[in-house]
Amino acid sequence: MTDLPGFYPVTDISPAERARVGALVAGHPVFALYWDAALDAAAAGDRSRSVRVESEGAILGIAFDGLSVYTPVGAIGDAALLSLTADPRPLELHLTPEQAERLRPACVGRLALEDGLRFYARPLDSLPAPDPACRRMGPAELEPLRRFYAAHYPATVFSAWMLELPFVAIVEDGRPVAAGGVLARSGHRAMIGNFLVDPARRGEGLAGRVVAGLLAALRAEGVITALLATNDLNPAACRVYKHAGFALLERRAQLDLRAA
Structure with a gap:
């Protein structure tokens, strides 16, 4: 779990905040899955999933072994976006191109890689x-x-x-x-x-x-539905997934930051 200001474990936020985040992700299969999985984990007592709820957006976070991953959804202000760089762990940030442009100057010295991110989906029928x-x-x-x-x-x-x-x-x-x-x-x-x-x-x-x-x-x-994400810098993987029947849903930017 992150200790960033404004972020709270999903276990700790109110029902109203949960409903707000649910409404934000409802139209996106990948982000809706992230959120539903976070709620399932919270119900089991897991505190590795966190969220920062904004007036018109939210940032979803998950702490893996040795890596934090953050995904902004909706409208995110500068303060919330810039707060991500306060996490000292290695980071993987899944951003819109506009968010990446705003955040990039604050990543000087930590930016290890910038890549294009592709989300895919496949029905399992x-x-x-x-x-x-x-x-x-x-x-x-x-x-x-x-x-x-x-x-x-x-x-x-x-x-x-x-x-x-x-x-x-x-x-x-x-x-x-x-x-x-x-x-x-x-x-x-x-x-x-x-x-x-x-x-x-x-x-x-x-x-x-x-x-x-x-x-x-x-x-x-x-x-019944499998989702995945891969990168522009891995064209071989993109070919494998397309051959396996996956269809492209959305493109984002991915910024990988070194530990502070």
């Missing part, structure tokens, strides 16, 4: 048969997965609780060679991500096999 080699991961696979991501994707937001949402991988000789899972889930929707292929095995179609396996696992659990 028709799926190819999953690859039996792509299987669900559990607590016993936590440490091999941690090592896999630390070796090949150290900036990941992988956390142990993701194994419950679910998380899948192709394992060969006792180690993952490709993996991916769910970042947020509520009701019949899930936000998927963290797709990673061993660099030595790229070009073999492993990413597509993991995506198909994860979608099949989600549909078996009643999920």
Whole structure:
């Protein structure tokens, strides 16, 4: 949970504030899922989700292991937007182009990467048969997965609780060679991500096999819509997702900030 001024754990805000945020995100599948997942987590006592409620907007926050992610929704004033840079953790900011323009000058010295962000969606009404080699991961696979991501994707937001949402991988000789899972889930929707292929095995179609396996696992659990986000600087991933039937919903800017 963040200690930024104006931000509160979702567990602590009033019913009226919850309703205001719900109305703000209602028209956006991704942000509505973020909010519903935050409410579900709050009901379970989780305090990693936070929110700053403004008169005509809100900023949704989530604290992963070693990373804070913030997503402004609606009209956000300068004070609220600039407050994000007070978080000393590594940050991932999902902004409109106009918000990125306003915030960029305050990020001098911390801006590690600026990229385009793409949100995609896919209904799960028709799926190819999953690859039996792509299987669900559990607590016993936590440490091999941690090592896999630390070796090949150290900036990941992988956390142990993701194994419950679910998380899948192709394992060969006792180690993952490709993996991916769910970042947020509520009701019949899930936000998927963290797709990673061993660099030595790229070009073999492993990413597509993991995506198909994860979608099949989600549909078996009643999920009817999968959502995901990827970046302009990763055109290979964009091709994989389009080939898997995902359609583009929206583009945003992503600013990645180093720890202060």
